Amino acid sequence: MKTLLAFSIPLLLISLVWSGYLEYDQDVLIPQDWTRVGRVDPTEELELTFALKQQNVHLLEEKLKLVSDPDSAQYGKHLTLEEVASLVHPSELTQKVVRHWLHSHGITNCLTIPYLFWRHLVAETLLPGSRFHRYVRDSHSIVRSSAPYSVHDDVHQHLDFVGGLHRLPPKGQDLSKKPQQHKAGLHLGVTPAVLRTRYNLTAADVGSTQNNSQAVAQFLEQYYHPADLAEFMNMFGRTFQHLSQVERVVGTQGAGKAGLEASLDVEYIMSTGANISTWVFTNPGRHESQEPFLQWMVLLSNMSDLPWVHTISYGDDEDSLSTAYMMRINTEFMKAGVRGISLLFASGDSGAGCKHMGKQQNSFRPSFPASSPYVTTVGGTSFKNPFKVTYEVTDYISGGGFSNVFGMPDYQASAVKGYLKTVEATLPPPSYFNTSGRAYPDMAALSDNYWVVSNRVPIPWVSGTSASTPVVGGMLSLINGQRLLKGLPTLGFLNPRLYKLKGQALFDVTEGCHLSCLDEQVQGKGFCAAPSWDPVTGWGTPNYPALLAALLAE
Ligand SMILES: *[C@@H]1O[C@H](CO)[C@@H](O)[C@H](O)[C@H]1NC(C)=O
Ligand SMILES: *[C@@H]1O[C@H](CO)[C@@H](O)[C@H](O)[C@H]1NC(C)=O
Numbered sequence: 028m029k030t031l032l033a034f035s036i037p038l039l040l041i042s043l044v045w046s047g048y049l050e051y052d053q054d055v056l057i058p059q060d061w062t063r064v065g066r067v068d069p070t071e072e073l074e075l076t077f078a079l080k081q082q083n084v085h086l087l088e089e090k091l092k093l094v095s096d097p098d099s100a101q102y103g104k105h106l107t108l109e110e111v112a113s114l115v116h117p118s119e120l121t122q123k124v125v126r127h128w129l130h131s132h133g134i135t136n137c138l139t140i141p142y143l144f145w146r147h148l149v150a151e152t153l154l155p156g157s158r159f160h161r162y163v164r165d166s167h168s169i170v171r172s173s174a175p176y177s178v179h180d181d182v183h184q185h186l187d188f189v190g191g192l193h194r195l196p197p198k199g200q201d202l203s204k205k206p207q208q209h210k211a212g213l214h215l216g217v218t219p220a221v222l223r224t225r226y227n228l229t230a231a232d233v234g235s236t237q238n239n240s241q242a243v244a245q246f247l248e249q250y251y252h253p254a255d256l257a258e259f260m261n262m263f264g265r266t267f268q269h270l271s272q273v274e275r276v277v278g279t280q281g282a283g284k285a286g287l288e289a290s291l292d293v294e295y296i297m298s299t300g301a302n303i304s305t306w307v308f309t310n311p312g313r314h315e316s317q318e319p320f321l322q323w324m325v326l327l328s329n330m331s332d333l334p335w336v337h338t339i340s341y342g343d344d345e346d347s348l349s350t351a352y353m354m355r356i357n358t359e360f361m362k363a364g365v366r367g368i369s370l371l372f373a374s375g376d377s378g379a380g381c382k383h384m385g386k387q388q389n390s391f392r393p394s395f396p397a398s399s400p401y402v403t404t405v406g407g408t409s410f411k412n413p414f415k416v417t418y419e420v421t422d423y424i425s426g427g428g429f430s431n432v433f434g435m436p437d438y439q440a441s442a443v444k445g446y447l448k449t450v451e452a453t454l455p456p457p458s459y460f461n462t463s464g465r466a467y468p469d470m471a472a473l474s475d476n477y478w479v480v481s482n483r484v485p486i487p488w489v490s491g492t493s494a495s496t497p498v499v500g501g502m503l504s505l506i507n508g509q510r511l512l513k514g515l516p517t518l519g520f521l522n523p524r525l526y527k528l529k530g531q532a533l534f535d536v537t538e539g540c541h542l543s544c545l546d547e548q549v550q551g552k553g554f555c556a557a558p559s560w561d562p563v564t565g566w567g568t569p570n571y572p573a574l575l576a577a578l579l580a581e
């Protein structure tokens with residue numbers, strides 16, 4: 028039995044048990060853009076994921092610190108998937124108790140990762156409190172519980188959470204087409220050539236290593252089209268050696284129109300991470316009940332052969348997710364990090380965000396996984412002069428701020444302290460944010476004014492941190508390639524090393540503020556960029572040759 032179990036179970040089982048909530052702080056409200064169409068038919072299938080409590084999570088965290096800290100003797104001594112699994116696997120007791128619980132509800136086919144489908148639907152009786160309804164949004168249909176679930180006291184301590192009941196996919200996220208007032212003919216959009224110029228990538232800076240690979244993950248019923256990628260490279264890839272095809276798609280590549288986001292991710296990771304084999308992780312699902320992000324995590328913790336760099340543009344408001352869920356996802360991030368895998372998340376496109384806490388009372392609103400201490404979070408910038416390759420300033424949408432759930436990790440404590448001191452006089456009111464939390468982003472790249480080919484049409488003015496994230500991801504992949512050529516381990520979890528550079532090898536972004544609450548107190552302004560690290564653009568944007576040199580040392 029593996030650490031995450033996924034399967035479906037019969038709906039109509041009767042039992043009355045004493046039970047407790049695993050995710051007491053999970054937001055179970057169904058967002059208004061989903062329409063309830065009715066109760067679920069008991070013959071339908073639904074898939075649940077049971078996250079069994081793992082052992083030695085604190086040892087895993089210690090290990091991650093050691094293998095990611097360039098000053099540790101264990102730096103780069105990554106573990107294999109099997110080694111990670113044997114460190115954290117759930118205890119015999121946990122496995123036995125959960126199995127027994129399921130058996131006693133008539134579920135004998137308890138199966139392991141990746142997932143299994145059953146003919147019947149979920150037992151609302153297995154998870155007292157849950158009530159399943161079908162919801163639709165656009166052409167998308169999903170089954171979720173509108174009420175919190177509980178589990179029997181006997182299994183409570185053996186489970187982190189049950190997936191598949193809550194957490195709806197966020198709306199086609201962030202990516203925006205910003206209105207532009209540029210005069211016709213003067214517009215210069217961001218293309219691979221512009222990025223390669225700005226970040227000092229030469230024609231020789233392309234991948235040349237066998238078995239180095241990178242991945243983008245997409246979960247929003249978004250698909251890239253191979254023809255768009257080919258067309259994009261044909262139009263924009265003339266000045267550098269590149270690949271025009273994705274190596275592997277993991278999941279179900281749906282038909283239909285290409286998504287802007289999906290096109291963007293693939294086109295740009297393959298432009299900076301040029302000539303590097305690229306994978307696309309897409310909706311695993313034939314099955315609508317899955318939480319796509321969770322399913323991706325399940326895949327990560329089950330596949331032994333994986334790309335070294337993953338970029339993901341996905342996020343939820345931190346306050347909408349249960350702590351138990353986020354803690355477990357963090358553990359899964361740690362498991363990737365100790366294996367030498369780098370996870371890069373977009374910081375989001377709502378600046379500091381805004382949460383209405385009641386009459387005239389607002390606070391900023393961090394987003395997760397951007398706020399996870401175990402991933403590298405990427406913010407966004409624009410050119411100072413949008414018509415030229417100049418220095419970069421804050422893109423006002425760039426997500427950033429402080430977690431309200433996760434404490435500040437050691438690796439960033441002095442950088443953040445420095446920032447808070449420098450800008451002390453101009454900080455937003457302290458009631459808006461929590462300086463004891465993990466601060467993000469960690470670095471940034473251009474996020475404004477991209478050209479993307481989607482559905483065979485070149486589209487200008489595409490903006491979002493989902494653009495900057497694959498751009499940085501591709502560059503880290505190039506560096507991984509150079510490290511592999513030298514016989515060095517991959518970069519893995521980058522932050523401890525990144526913060527030790529103290530901004531060396533990055534272009535510091537010092538101008539501009541990002542957006543936040545439109546209220547009297549802050550008037551739409553969140554944090555502002557400043558010399559050195561800041562919670563808008565992190566340490567700044569990559570100067571590739573310098574970053575390569577800095578990260579190529581053992
Ligand atoms: C991955 O999942 C498969 C299918 O459930 C299982 O047989 C295999 O042992 C798992 N591998 C790892 C490394 O967890
Ligand atoms: C990199 O780019 C910057 C700005 O575009 C430039 O000033 C610098 O000389 C370039 N070269 C190196 C090796 O940093």
Ligand SMILES: *[C@@H]1O[C@H](CO)[C@@H](O)[C@H](O)[C@H]1NC(C)=O
Binds near residue numbers: 236238
């Ligand atoms: C592209 O990558 C392959 C290995 O995957 C390598 O053989 C080839 O030389 C690379 N091209 C360039 C221009 O480095």
Ligand SMILES: *[C@@H]1O[C@H](CO)[C@@H](O)[C@H](O)[C@H]1NC(C)=O
Binds near residue numbers: 238240332334335
């Ligand atoms: C490494 O190379 C092998 C053999 O070519 C291939 O099967 C595997 O998928 C590659 N792994 C990655 C992560 O690219």
Ligand SMILES: *[C@@H]1O[C@H](CO)[C@@H](O)[C@H](O)[C@H]1NC(C)=O
Binds near residue numbers: 432434461464465
């Ligand atoms: C501030 O963040 C810490 C974690 O760093 C958390 O324990 C605390 O509850 C947060 N405070 C608020 C008001 O959210």
